[in-house]
Amino acid sequence: MTSSADASVSVLADFLGYTLAGSSPATADEASGECAGGVRWQWLDEGVLELTPAHVDETTRSVLLSAGVHGDETAPIELLSQLVADIAAGRAPLACRVLVVLGNAAAMRAGERYLDDDLNRLFGGRHARVPDSREAPRAAALEAAAQRFFSKAPEATRVPQARWHLDMHTAIRASAFEQFALLPHTGERPARVMLEWLADAHIAAVLIHTEKGATLSSFTAGSCGALACTLELGKVRPFGQNDLARFAGADAAVRRLLAGETPSPQTARMPRIFTVIGQITKQSEALKLNVAADVPNFTPFARGQVLAEDGAYRYVVEHDEERIVFPNPGVKPGLRAGLLVVDTTKATLAALA
Ligand SMILES: [Zn+2]
Incomplete structure (x- = not known):
């Protein structure tokens, strides 16, 4: 017999290992629980975990954190798994609702970017065009999970900055700016608070898309009203071979956001901005x-x-x-x-x- 407390240890202490093993809770009891600081957690699907702080009110931010949408982009997956463990143990304070998403779990297990189709080209309903793709049901499931998560958040028009999505990647090729961000096309000017957060995360450059894409961040920006971006945090390496210190700037900024801090104005450090x-x-x-x-x-x-x-x-x-x-x-x-x-x-x- 496994108690809920034991279940939380295995799910939360090593969410990456739990997901790679293809584990899932045997009973509803094992799918949720409470960890340090009164944080409640719920396993929703493979690689999908919701964390809710002890205190929630109508100003509480909702933050979707995703990694592994490309299965071989290991460093941010490891960072996100460590963040879950730190929240569970009370080492990382949590003031936001969080949906943690390890995107393409099947490709992560295979050590591949994707199995049949690039998952990050299938959002916004495009998965319906490739019904036989092994990535198609995952894209549909992640869209539904994001919509359910943000449906419980206050409207962005009423509480600005209430909805965030940070999709973490690593790039295949070298870059003149080692770490950069992609902002999806929304038809609106970029949000100052997002650029300030990117500055806080030591992101050197930002690319602004001028057409709607089929990425997960394009979906959450367009369909969930989230302040969303895709982060490219350095180069791809296998699990366990990442120098996570290189990602410290982004990791620290994510943790400050989850702790409820608002990025401070930092005109001096704002990233260079490029438009397509x-x-x-x-x-x-x-x-x-x-x-x-x-x-x-x-x-x-x-x-x-x-x-x-x-x-x-x-x-x-x-x-x-x-x-x-x-x-x-x-x-x-x-x-x-x-x-x-x-x-x-x-x-x-x-x-x-
Ligand atoms: Zn990627």
Whole structure:
């Protein structure tokens, strides 16, 4: 017989190990409990755990923290699992409702980015287009979990900053800015409080999307009213081989947010801001990118440079300087083989509400 207290030890003390083992609570009793400081926890699904502080009122923030949406991006998964253990043991104070999501658990077990389809291209209902994909039911389940979680949060219009989502990744390639964030397109100006939080997390650069995406953060921003971002926190390595000290800035900022602290204004440290102004679109298998295969993200190119050629199609730099992000000539024809961004730091910061 397992008591609820024992269950909380195995689920909370090593949420990553519990998830990798494919464990699930045997009874409803084992699926929830209470840990240090009166924090209540509930296991909702594989890799999905809700934590509720002892005191909740209508100003309590709701924070979705996700990692492992790409199964091989191990460092943030390890950080999130450690954070759960620290909350459970009372080492990390909790003043927010939290939904912890280890995104693609099946791919994590396989040590792969994904099994059939990139999970982070299937949100916003796109999973319905690939019903046979092993990622499709997971995308649908995570959308539903996010919606249920945020449905219990105050409206963002009534309590600003009530809903947050931080989706933590590590990048495949090197970057001119080792740690950067992607803000989904919402049709609104970026929130000052989000940029201040990113500064607090030592994020050096922010990319602002100008079209709606199919990422988890695009979904929570668009469908759940969350202040949402995708964080790229350095390079991919296998479980256990991460130097977690490199992620200390983001980890500390997440912990301050959960403790109920509001990021302080830090004009001096605000990240550089880049806005998407174009993309290289793969026309055919003849696509030739005129950049090194391992070109770091945010590498700048000067006006007039021809970055891509594909039959009659060319991508020529038209601004004084454009930077390439996520170049990938290996995508299928018709898809995006790279994004181009320009520096909009001054204008964006000047226009913040
Ligand atoms: Zn990723």
